[in-house]
Amino acid sequence: MTVTPPMDLGSWISRRAAATPTLPAITFGGSTLTYRDLAGRVDRFAAELAAGGIGAGDRVGYVGLNHPDFLVTLFATARLGGIFVPLNNRLTAAELEFILADAGVHTLVADAEHTAAVDPVRANAGVRRAIALTPVEGWESLEDLITAREPLAEPVFPGADEVAVIMYTSGTTGRPKGAMLTHGNLFWNNVGSMLAFDPSQDDVTLVCAPLFHIGGLNVTTLITLQKGGHVVLMPGFDPSGVLRLIPEHRVTTMFGVPAMFLFMTQVPDSRPPTSPACGT
Template sequence: MSIDIGLGNWMCQRAHRTPARPALSFEGTTWSYAELQLRIDRLATSLRAHGVCRGDRVGFLGLNQPAFFETLFAAARIGAIFVPLNFRLTGAELRYIINDAGVHTLIVDAPHQPVIDGIRAQLPCRHFGSADGAAEGWPAMIHAAQDCAPLPQGEPVDADDVAIIMYTSGTTGRPKGAMLTHGNIWWNNTNMLHTVDVERDDISLVMAPLFHIGGLNITTLVTWQKGGHIVLQRSFDPGGFLAAVSQYRINTTFAVPAMLLFASQHADFASTDLSSLRLIVVGGAPVPEPLLKIWASRGVAMNQGYGLTETAPLVTFLTPEFGMSKLGSAGKTSLFTEVKLVDANGAPITTPGEKGEVCAKGPNVMKGYWNKPEATAQAIDREGWFHSGDVGYFDEDGFLYIADRVKDMIITGGENVYPAEVESVLYAHPALAEIAVIGLPDAKWGEAVVAVVALKKDATLDLETLRAFGSERLARYKVPTRLEVIDALPRNPAGKVLKFELRTRFAAGG
């Protein structure tokens, strides 16, 4: 007989075991596990009354808020699949994802309802609900659900059933939905519990966007599984981060390096009591040495991790004692995940220092990409290895270093930007003959999105004009912040743009 390790069940079991313990605090209100579970079960009843069945997709678009968690767990309780949506995307980007996922019911907070109103007629959703109060065309689904009777019994799920479809942009310019199963999430939590000391009494601050796997599944879900307390912030604010650490005596949090940089530059950084802050998990990019030292001077150590949406996300982990001696490393493999490097022909690489594509295997690796069997077959081989597209190498001590990206992905402020997507949008500008989008080192954001272009004869173009053009169809963080104009893009004999040459040239200032 299999044990139900589904999201809906283990959260329910936690509420039965520790009903009175604080589970969630948000903007001055705290809910116990029993209170939070009651809200979840009432929303589950409401979703079922709206015709949501096992396997149907339930979407959520909005800033960090309790309704995100309530929707996630309520969907899991009835065997539905949760689809978190990036609130930074444009209407066109959201339209593609919502249609691709076939979202049955979409819950949206008030600030983001206008963008959905603009594309509503082109969406497959049967029901739209507000995460806030009622508005025209937006019934107050979250609030009204609290008048429903709680769900008497949840829908059992298997570990291999899909719990979440989390979209990650693809190199073709079309986003792909990574199917994360209940088992994937469970095993990621298990990896975390064996990698860092998550404690029953931990208070964890969640300030990274929950639609990202890092915000949702690094310290958040594992803290709840252990019985701890989540303090949720609507969005990241350096002063708010520092104030919450002091007010709630925060023990753990997840951040990207840019967030920690901004916090360290805040006027209150030196005076804030950080003595309770035991564990910061950092992802998205390696922490620069000066930033490590700034936080170390305040007695706070960094735990750095490498992972992907497709691996739910933890793959490797660099613990604080190796932060300086293995500077820039992604660390060692987590307990229940395997990592290997392969060459261009798929042959294993075992020589220290020799670079190859990073591949991961384990129970945390996604089931595949939603509605994309060919992309799934390209990403996960017959032996179950997920090919990340990242290039890395191991040192003599078995520490992994990420050296480059096969797919040229840019990470700016913790957000993934795929050049092909940006190029496909900007290429439509009438002044452009050629365009290549690259990432270059940036002290604030980790990497900057840079457009290198060749113009048509007699055409002119400046950065402001290009950004205005791109902002119509791209999320703000994807729009280039730097423009370089050259006569022609360098290409190899096969016609492929030599982005390495561009990065080398413009990293030195052009």
């Protein structure tokens, strides 16, 4: 009898950590998480989310700049069969309120810079729990919660057709619409991307596009993590910072739109990146 391993998003990091626990997974602000570190953090936060009422089908939102805990929240939610809802951190309070209510977000995770935008609307939007990456008055502290928890003992393994992520459109022609992406959508997209891009454990991808956009999340970030490569994460796009980090980390891949690469060429004394395969 052939047993098919689960393809759900929540299983990706645990399997990768079992295979390559000591390889670097995510570098951010000078600190690096190995795959063992990342898997442990994911399962501790999953246990905390479960204790707070998150189960299959429940929505967990995130609003903030790029941060490793965006990805931790994504994978932790999936470990419970929940649905992750990334929010555009450039939206107004009223726009955030619409998406939070429309998606039915139960628990919201935010960085300190964006809690103030959410505070006036989170009750009306139906948000039941608010967690901040760093201490903020009126919000629970993510670090305190994770530190106090043991890792999740019994993860859930959603089927390929179950929704993993609701990614909202920009709303330029009306209200934003939630595109429902299943675990199978994400898995098979990665398979196609791996065949096209041929990533490996030796790859280092620089992620500076916003993770709340499908391009920032899905073009190089998820496939690199699934293959055991190294994600160098920036809070946002900064052309000078990109040009500094590429040689520093020997970056091999990066997703960007044409305007980003144009801005990089306009940095004084900039030189074209010398790393192979660095582009869209």
